[in-house]
Amino acid sequence: MGKSSEELDQTLKGDGRQPDVAHDISPFMAPPRGSPALRSAPSSIAGVSRPLLPPSMPPARARAPVVVLTGTPGTGKTTHAQLLQQASPVPLQHINVGDWVKDKGLYQDYDDEWQSYTVDEDKLLDELEPLAAAGGIILDWHTSDIFPERWPDLVVVLRCDHSKLWDRLEKRGYPLKKIQENNEAEIMEVVLDEVRSSYPPEIVVELQSETTDDLEANVARIVQWIEAWREDHDTSDQ
Ligand SMILES: Nc1ncnc2c1ncn2[C@@H]1O[C@H](COP(=O)(O)OP(=O)(O)OP(=O)(O)O)[C@@H](O)[C@H]1O
Incomplete structure (x- = not known):
């Protein structure tokens, strides 16, 4: 069933990566690309804001869902x-979109000052379109509002207390300016705002990601959602 705490610890410790240019493809660091107006803050972010429900009228198109995992x-x-x-x-194929952009050259240029790539959104969407149509992917990116509304079956927005987030980014060796930008973005709920203005509320869920318990509970919950999605889509005879 769930992973042991030892296995989870291992997964978490395994990060230890150095700052990677792929992770510099940040909407918070790049020159503004239509960043959303900061609307009034949604209510509490403590815990899950709404039940995680399977879609009621799923399109019969894929054997597995498209899950967007986003967050600062x-x-x-x-x-x-x-x-x-x-x-x-x-x-499920895990697509780290930042890595894709870098590896497949799906960018227009690199901004030295912001240490950030300017993503070529048309090229990126063209690459991803067939995969999204086939289903069975996890799209892992801090920008989610460029994906067409028809793509995701579920959009998960991960949230973290800003002081914890600061520590995590500091451990990566990010420059102070970049830590501040991302920290502020988390406080101002920039990603959540983007998601809320791009996708129907019934497919959006906000989950805390501060502890290993959160991590384990979140994954178990998404797995449950996938089971429900399968039943809804009756994938048994495909
Ligand atoms: N729920 C959690 N509990 C404890 N530590 C966590 C949790 N989630 C992530 N971490 C730790 O925080 C760090 C950042 O995690 P991760 O690389 O998964 O973030 P990310 O959102 O994918 O970042 P990026 O967008 O830059 O790729 C890692 O060291 C990871 O182990």
Whole structure:
């Protein structure tokens, strides 16, 4: 069933990576690309804001869902994606979109000052379109509002207390300016705002990602959602 705390610890310790240019593809550091107006803050972010429900009228198109895992850099998207991939009852391809952009050259240029790539959104969407249509993917990125509304079956926004987030980003060796930008973005709920203005509320869920318990509970919950999605889609005879 769930992972032992030892295994979870191992997953978490395993991060230890150095700052990677792929993780510099940050909407918070790049020159503004239509960043959303900061609307009034949603209510409490403590815990889950709404029940995680399967879609009621699913399109019969895929054997497995498209799950978007988003959140400010450092909130735990990749860690969740890796564990979800292992725990999922259906095969899911984990796409770290930042890495894709870098590896496949899906960018226009690199901004030295902001240490950030300017993503070529058209190229990126063209690359991802067939995968999204086939289903069975986890899209792991801090920018989620460029994905067409029809793509995701579930959008998970990970949240983290800003002081914890600061520590995580500091451990990565991010420059102070970049830590501040991302920290402020988390406080101002920039990603959550983007998601809320891009996708229907019934497919959006906000989850805390501060502890290993959160991590384990979140993954278990998404797995449950996938089970429900499968039943809804009756994938048994495909
Ligand atoms: N729920 C959690 N509990 C404890 N530590 C966590 C949790 N989620 C993530 N972490 C730790 O925080 C760090 C950042 O996690 P991770 O790389 O998964 O974030 P990310 O959102 O994918 O970042 P980026 O957008 O920059 O790729 C890692 O060291 C990871 O182990």
